[in-house]
Amino acid sequence: MKLSAVLVLVAGFLALHQDFWLWDDATLVIGFVPAGLAYHVAYSLCTAGLWAAVCRWGWPSDLGRPGSDAPEDGSGQ
Amino acid sequence: MTQLAVICAYLCALVALAVLGGRAFRGTSQDYFVASRSIGPAVLMLSVFGTAMTAFSLVGSTGEAYRTGIGVYGLMASSSGVLHSAVFFFVGLRMWSIGVTHGYTTQIQFFRERFESGALGLMLFPVLAGLVVPYVLIGLLGAGSVVGVLTEGAFPSLFDSTGGAVPAWLTGLVITAIVSIYVFAGGLRAAAWANSLQAGIFLVTGIATFLVIAPKLGGVQAATEAVLAASPERLVRDGSIGQLQFLSYCLIPLSIGMFPHVYQHWLTARSAASFKPMLVLHPVCTMLVWLPCVLIGVWAVGATLPDGSAIVPAGSPANGELGLMVRTLTTPLLGGLLGAGILAAIMSSLDSQLLAIGSMFTNDVAIKVLGRDRLGERERVLLGRSIVLAVALAAYLCSLGEPRSVFTLGVWCFSAYSALFPIAVAAIYWKRATRHGAMAAVAATVIVGGLLFREGSYGADPGYLFHGMLPVVPMVAASTAALVFGSLATSPPSRLTLARFFPE
Numbered sequence: 001m002k003l004s005a006v007l008v009l010v011a012g013f014l015a016l017h018q019d020f021w022l023w024d025d026a027t028l029v030i031g032f033v034p035a036g037l038a039y040h041v042a043y044s045l046c047t048a049g050l051w052a053a054v055c056r057w058g059w060p061s062d063l064g065r066p067g068s069d070a071p072e073d074g075s076g077q
Numbered sequence: 078m079t080q081l082a083v084i085c086a087y088l089c090a091l092v093a094l095a096v097l098g099g100r101a102f103r104g105t106s107q108d109y110f111v112a113s114r115s116i117g118p119a120v121l122m123l124s125v126f127g128t129a130m131t132a133f134s135l136v137g138s139t140g141e142a143y144r145t146g147i148g149v150y151g152l153m154a155s156s157s158g159v160l161h162s163a164v165f166f167f168v169g170l171r172m173w174s175i176g177v178t179h180g181y182t183t184q185i186q187f188f189r190e191r192f193e194s195g196a197l198g199l200m201l202f203p204v205l206a207g208l209v210v211p212y213v214l215i216g217l218l219g220a221g222s223v224v225g226v227l228t229e230g231a232f233p234s235l236f237d238s239t240g241g242a243v244p245a246w247l248t249g250l251v252i253t254a255i256v257s258i259y260v261f262a263g264g265l266r267a268a269a270w271a272n273s274l275q276a277g278i279f280l281v282t283g284i285a286t287f288l289v290i291a292p293k294l295g296g297v298q299a300a301t302e303a304v305l306a307a308s309p310e311r312l313v314r315d316g317s318i319g320q321l322q323f324l325s326y327c328l329i330p331l332s333i334g335m336f337p338h339v340y341q342h343w344l345t346a347r348s349a350a351s352f353k354p355m356l357v358l359h360p361v362c363t364m365l366v367w368l369p370c371v372l373i374g375v376w377a378v379g380a381t382l383p384d385g386s387a388i389v390p391a392g393s394p395a396n397g398e399l400g401l402m403v404r405t406l407t408t409p410l411l412g413g414l415l416g417a418g419i420l421a422a423i424m425s426s427l428d429s430q431l432l433a434i435g436s437m438f439t440n441d442v443a444i445k446v447l448g449r450d451r452l453g454e455r456e457r458v459l460l461g462r463s464i465v466l467a468v469a470l471a472a473y474l475c476s477l478g479e480p481r482s483v484f485t486l487g488v489w490c491f492s493a494y495s496a497l498f499p500i501a502v503a504a505i506y507w508k509r510a511t512r513h514g515a516m517a518a519v520a521a522t523v524i525v526g527g528l529l530f531r532e533g534s535y536g537a538d539p540g541y542l543f544h545g546m547l548p549v550v551p552m553v554a555a556s557t558a559a560l561v562f563g564s565l566a567t568s569p570p571s572r573l574t575l576a577r578f579f580p581e
Contacts, residue, residue, distance in 0.1 A: 018320070026305075032297040032300070034301075037368075040154070041150070045364070051162045054166065055356055
C-alpha cells in the first residue's frame with residue numbers, strides 16, 4: 001500500500017467523522033448510550049483497525065534505522 | 078484525610094522512580110534529552126499517550142460534557158484517535174528518521190537546517206516555548222481544582238479560607254516540585270518511565286471510577302434517564318454544537334505534530350517499528366480515558382443527592398465537576414486513587430513539557446549563542462536542568478493568577494500549535510518550501526492568533542467562535558497561505574539541502 005493510498009483511506013475515514021445524520025438522534029443504544037456517542041465510540045475502535053491495517057500492509061519500506069551522519073555529541077549539524 | 082494520604086503515597090512512589098531514573102542516567106546530554114534513543118515500543122506508546130493526555134482530557138472533558146453534553150467526545154476524542162495516529166504516521170515517523178540520521182535533539186534543530194535559517198530557529202523558540210507555558214498552566218489549574226474539591230473540609234483549622242480544602246497554590250507547588258525532581262534527576266528516560274506508570278494509573282482509575290459511580294446513580298440506565306428527564310438536550314448535539322463548529326474541531330488534534338515535547342519523545346524511539354503499537358493503541362487508550370469522563374460529566378447534569386439537590390450545582394466553579402462527583406459518590410480511598418490518577422495525567426505532560434523547553438533553550442539558543450565548543454557535556458546537562466527549574470517556577474507563578482476554564486485555555490493553546498503544523502508537513506513533503514515561507518507562517522500564526530485571542534477576551538469567553546467556526550480555522554488558513562505564497566515568491570532551497578532532506 002503506497003503512502004498516497006493511506007492518505008486517501010484516512011481522508012475517507014475522516015469524512016465519516018462528520019455524522020450529521022445523528023445530530024438530533026436521541027435513541028439510546030444498549031439502553032444508556034446516546035446514538036451520537038455510541039457512533040463515535042465505534043468510530044474510535046474502527047480507527048484502531050484502520051491503523052492496524054496500515055501497519056500490516058502500508059508500512060513504509062524506507063524507514064529502517066538510518067545510517068547516522070550525526071556528530072558524536074548529538075548536537076545536530 | 079484518606080484521599081490526601083493516597084495522593085501522598087503516590088507522589089512518594091514518583092520520587093522513588095526519580096532515584097531509579099537518576100541511577101540509570103548515563104551523564105551525557107543525549108541521554109538526558111532523548112534517552113540515548115533507546116526506548117522500546119511499549120514504553121514509547123505509553124509515554125506518548127501519557128504526554129498527550131492531560132487535565133484537558135480528564136477534568137476538561139468532564140466539565141465540558143456537563144455544560145454541552147455528549148458531543149464533546151466526537152469533538153475531541155474520536156477525531157484525536159484518527160488524527161493523532163495520522164500525524165504519528167505521516168509526520169512523526171519521518172521526523173524520527175531524519176532526527177536519527179542528523180542527530181537532532183529538538184524540532185527547532187530540524188527546522189533550522191531544513192530551511193537553512195538560524196533566524197527561523199530563534200524566531201520559533203519564543204513561540205514554541207511561549208505556547209508550552211499555557212499548556213503547563215492547564216495542568217496546574219486542573220490539579221488545583223480537583224485536589225481542592227476532593228479534600229474539601231479535611232483541614233478546617235489549617236485552610237480556613239478554602240473551607241478546609243488543600244488550596245490550589247499548595248497543590249501546584251507540590252506537583253511542580255515533584256516533577257522538577259524526577260526530570261532534574263533522570264531527564265527524558267525518567268520522564269518516559271514516569272509517564273508509562275502514570276498512563277497506566279490514570280487509565281485504570283478512570284475506568285474504576287466509572288464502575289463505582291454508575292451503581293451509585295442507580296445503574297447506567299437510570300443515570301442516563303435522569304439526564305433525559307432533567308436536560309435531554311445534553312444527549313444530542315442539536316442546539317449545543319453547530320455542524321461547522323464540529324467540523325472545525327478536526328483541526329485541533331493536528332497540534333500534536335508541533336508539540337516540542339512529543340517530538341522529543343518520538344526521537345527516543347529505538348526503531349521505526351517502535352511506532353506501530355502507538356499508532357494502533359492510541360485511539361483505543363484515548364477512548365478508555367474520554368468515554369468514562371464524558372459519561373460522568375453528562376450524568377452529573379441529572380445526579381442528585383437524597384434531598385433532591387444537585388450534586389454539581391449550577392454555577393459551580395470551573396474544572397471541579399469530576400472532583401464533586403467522585404467526592405460525593407465514592408469512598409475516600411477511591412477518591413484518593415482518582416486524585417492520584419488525575420495528578421498522574423497532569424504530571425505526565427508537565428515533565429515532558431519542562432524538559433522540552435530546557436532542551437530547546439540549551440540546544441537552540443545557548444549553544445547557538447555561546448558556540449558548541451564552549452559548552453561541554455556536563456555544562457549542557459547542567460544548563461538543561463537549570464532551565465527546567467526556572468520554567469517550572471515561572472509556570473507555577475503564572476498559575477496563581479485568575480483561573481480560566483481548562484477546556485477553553487486548552488483549545489486556544491492547541492489552535493496555535495495546529496496553525497504551525499503546515500510548516501512541519503511542508504518541511505517533510507514540499508521541496509519548494511523555503512525559509513521565508515516558514516517565517517511568514519510563524520508570523521501569520523502569531524498575528525492572527527493574537528488578534529483572535531484578544532477578540533475571545535483572552536480565553537475568558539468559552540463560547541467565542543469565528544463565523545460559527547473555531548478560531549483555529551482562520552489561523553491555519555492564514556498560516557498555510559503565508560507559507561505557500563512566501564515560499565513561491567522566494568528562491569528555492571539549495572541543492573545540497575534538498576539532497577540531505579529529500580534523498581532519491
